[in-house]
Amino acid sequence: xKRVLALILCFLMLVCLFASCTGKKKSGEAVKxxxxxxxxxxxxxxxxxxxxxxxxxxxxxGDYLYEIVADEAExxxxxxxxxxxxxxxxxxxxxxxxxxxxxxxxxxSKDDFVNTMRNSIDAGIGDFDLIMSQQAYLAQGELAQYFxxxxxxxxxxxxxxxxxxxxxxxxxxEDAIDELTxxxxxxxxxxxxxxxxxxxxxxxxxxxxMAENYQLENIYDLVRNGEWTVDKMxxxxxGKWVDLNSxxxxxxxxxxxxxxxxMNPVDAWNSHFDVQPTHRDENGDIVIxxxxxxxxxxxxxxxxxxxxxxxxxxxxSSDDIASGNPCDKYxxxxxGLFYHATLQKAQVFRKMETDFGIVPYPKWxxxxxKYYTCSQDGYSAACVPAxxxxxxxxxxxxxxxxxxxxxxxxxxxxxxxLTFKYTRDEDSAExxxxxxxxxxxxxxxxxxETIRCARVFRDMxxxxxxxxxxxxxxxKPGYERKLSQLLEYYE
Numbered sequence: 075x076k077r078v079l080a081l082i083l084c085f086l087m088l089v090c091l092f093a094s095c096t097g098k099k100k101s102g103e104a105v106k107x108x109x110x111x112x113x114x115x116x117x118x119x120x121x122x123x124x125x126x127x128x129x130x131x132x133x134x135x136g137d138y139l140y141e142i143v144a145d146e147a148e149x150x151x152x153x154x155x156x157x158x159x160x161x162x163x164x165x166x167x168x169x170x171x172x173x174x175x176x177x178x179x180x181x182x183s184k185d186d187f188v189n190t191m192r193n194s195i196d197a198g199i200g201d202f203d204l205i206m207s208q209q210a211y212l213a214q215g216e217l218a219q220y221f222x223x224x225x226x227x228x229x230x231x232x233x234x235x236x237x238x239x240x241x242x243x244x245x246x247x248e249d250a251i252d253e254l255t256x257x258x259x260x261x262x263x264x265x266x267x268x269x270x271x272x273x274x275x276x277x278x279x280x281x282x283x284m285a286e287n288y289q290l291e292n293i294y295d296l297v298r299n300g301e302w303t304v305d306k307m308x309x310x311x312x313g314k315w316v317d318l319n320s321x322x323x324x325x326x327x328x329x330x331x332x333x334x335x336x337m338n339p340v341d342a343w344n345s346h347f348d349v350q351p352t353h354r355d356e357n358g359d360i361v362i363x364x365x366x367x368x369x370x371x372x373x374x375x376x377x378x379x380x381x382x383x384x385x386x387x388x389x390x391s392s393d394d395i396a397s398g399n400p401c402d403k404y405x406x407x408x409x410g411l412f413y414h415a416t417l418q419k420a421q422v423f424r425k426m427e428t429d430f431g432i433v434p435y436p437k438w439x440x441x442x443x444k445y446y447t448c449s450q451d452g453y454s455a456a457c458v459p460a461x462x463x464x465x466x467x468x469x470x471x472x473x474x475x476x477x478x479x480x481x482x483x484x485x486x487x488x489x490x491x492l493t494f495k496y497t498r499d500e501d502s503a504e505x506x507x508x509x510x511x512x513x514x515x516x517x518x519x520x521x522x523e524t525i526r527c528a529r530v531f532r533d534m535x536x537x538x539x540x541x542x543x544x545x546x547x548x549x550k551p552g553y554e555r556k557l558s559q560l561l562e563y564y565e
Contacts, residue, residue, distance in 0.1 A: 108166060112477065113232035113241070114470045121168040123464070125471045128191060129206040129454070130179030141269035141454065142206060143174045152269070155486035159478045163471060172475075175202065181452075184211040191459070195220050200463030204472055206268075210451040213262065213521050215560035221261040222458035222465070229469035234260075245480035247271075249515040256360070256564040263456045264515060266479040267472070272487055273418035274450040276342040277509060278307075278436070282429040284411045288314070294501045297433050297445070297508060304347070304436045307332075307412065308379050314411050315383040324383045326400060331384035333410035335401050338450045340387070340532045342414075345448035345514040347372050347438040351527040351553075352518035360517050360561065362527060362553045366543050369530070372438070373540040380535065386410070389536065405430075416450055417509075420491040429494065432502040434509045446512040448519065524560050527553040 108114055130138040144157035160172045179187040187207055194201045205212075205221075224230050233243045234251065250264040264271055280293060290310050296302040311331030319327045334340070344350055349372060353363045380387050388401050402419065404410040408428045413419075414435060423430055434445035462468050488506060492499045522528040527549075534542065 108474065112474065113229050113236065114474060118466075118470055119168045120464070120467050120471070122170045123168075123467060124171045124173050125163075125169055125203050125467065126173045126175055126201065127204045127206055128175050128177070128194075128202040128459075130187070130208065131176035133178070133180045136180070136452065138179070138270065138454065139174055139176055141267070143172065151486040151490045152483065155483040156269075159475065159483055162478055163474050166474065167467075167471060169471070172471075179207050181208065181211070184208065187211070188214075188217070192217075192220060195459050195461050198461045200459075200461050202459050203462055203464070203468045205457040205459055206454045208451070209262070209264070209453055209455040209520065210523050212455055212457060214524055215521075215563035218259070218261050218563040220457075220460050222460050222462060223258075224260040224263055224458065225255075225258065227458055227469040227472075228466045229473045231469075233473055243477075245476045247513055247515060249513065253515050253517045254520060256561065259564055261457060262520075264453070265456075265476050266484050267456065267476040268454045269479070269483065269487065270453040271449045271513075272484070273416065274453045275417050275509065275513065276339060276346070276414065276435060276447050276450070277417050277432050277505075278434065279405060279413040279415060279419070279423065280431050280433065281405070281408060281411055282431055283408065284314075284428075285310075285431075288411070293431065293433055294505065297505060300437075300440060302433065302436045302445070303439055304375070305439075307436045308375075311379075311412055312382065312384050316409075318409070324386070329409040330386040330404065330411070332379070332412045332414075333386045333401050333404045334388070334414040335399075336387050336389040336536060337532050339414045340535050341519075341529055342435070342448050342450070343372060343376070343531045344516065344519060344528060345446045346435040348442055348446055349438075350514075350516040350518065351525075351530070352516060352557075360557065362518065362525075362550060362557060364530075364542075364546055366546060368438075369542040369546070370540065373531070373534055373542055377535065377538055377540050380538070387535070417491060424494055426494075431499065431505075432492070432509075433505050434512060444512040445508055446514045447509055448514050448516070451519075451522070521560060525553055525556045527557075 314331030
């Protein structure tokens with residue numbers, strides 16, 4: 075009787091365990107039906123249609139196609155999640171394919187990409203249902219006429235207009251919607267379908283062994299308590315230069331408290347410290363509106379630190395990065411306590427012998443409400459071509475691709491980015507949630523290639539110039555003229 079009871083109990087436990095496991099969605103697991111919050115009309119199908127996306131092909135400097143299409147045979151987590159996402163959407167709507175029509179589209183090929191796009195739309199032949207390419211060169215005022223307003227695209231317009239909390243559409247980033255809507259028109263979308271946004275977003279890496287050896291405060295706890303500020307980071311980084319080659323001079327073979335490239339990461343200070351170049355005025359209009367006092371304070375503090383032996387802010391070139399980023403080398407070899415870089419570097423650092431952690435870049439002070447961050451402008455923005463052949467198809471498929479990306483692809487990205495030496499770093503996983511809450515897209519930064527107002531920090535730091543007031547006074551009229559010209563395309 076005891077054996078029988080024991081077997082029955084074991085069986086019941088296994089049933090409960092199996093039920094609990096099958097009830098949870100694993101990273102990369104396909105979603106077999108639309109969520110309850112979907113605005114796609116029930117029974118919507120596009121039998122044997124192909125959803126075609128004009129996008130960038132992979133190149134020597136980076137991968138782009140992985141956010142759009144995937145190889146069934148490849149076992150890597152994100153690849154499998156993208157493959158399953160596409161299969162789910164194809165099965166849901168009866169599509170024959172989600173096709174990436176990839177052409178050269180890196181920075182050096184931007185003119186060719188834009189011309190290909192323009193020529194196709196001018197011809198009105200409806201070649202593409204969606205366009206995905208580098209935000210920096212797609213964000214030109216004159217291109218607005220080539221893109222459809224997302225607020226008028228079926229399904230997506232209902233998603234954006236819905237204020238019911240049960241209809242979650244956080245897979246579209248709130249800042250992108252708020253900042254990029256001009257005269258009621260939203261021509262660009264950024265969200266979880268843009269996996270390159272995650273790859274290019276700025277975070278702060280820290281060497282756990284160095285932090286322990288220096289007996290630093292628990293950085294994760296500082297973040298959780300809202301006390302992780304730039305002053306705290308600089309305090310930890312100071313006094314950490316180690317002259318490893320005994321030449322009595324800070325050099326590329328030494329160890330430092332803080333490492334960063336000079337150009338793109340420095341641009342991110344606008345977001346990190348919440349000193350954005352543009353804001354909305356009382357009428358809701360975009361204005362150039364830097365906080366001169368705060369900008370000056372930021373520059374003074376960071377330039378003073380840059381002048382110390384503990385800081386290695388390295389001015390890298392494209393050739394340096396292509397041959398092997400020297401800043402990566404500092405961190406890979408355990409010679410940098412803090413490294414300010416993009417999240418995609420986590421894949422590079424997985425081979426490190428030394429454990430590392432990921433935290434948000436610090437706040438300016440404890441009064442700052444969030445740990446803000448931004449993505450380097452190589453990420454993909456989505457646009458609907460003005461001659462899209464079937465807006466119902468575009469709206470239903472893109473909205474579903476985006477929502478399923480949030481449910482399955484992003485969790486897979488977490489798993490892959492945060493698994494070091496076969497162990498998942500749960501503290502850093504929590505930090506990524508906090509980092510996501512601080513995703514920041516600013517109008518002036520988004521349109522920087524047109525207005526040229528968002529790269530002030532790199533120019534000032536490059537020249538060790540803290541005098542922001544005079545720089546801004548000299549350049550603001552030019553910024554405002556370019557802004558005015560840009561806004562004319564939205565009238």
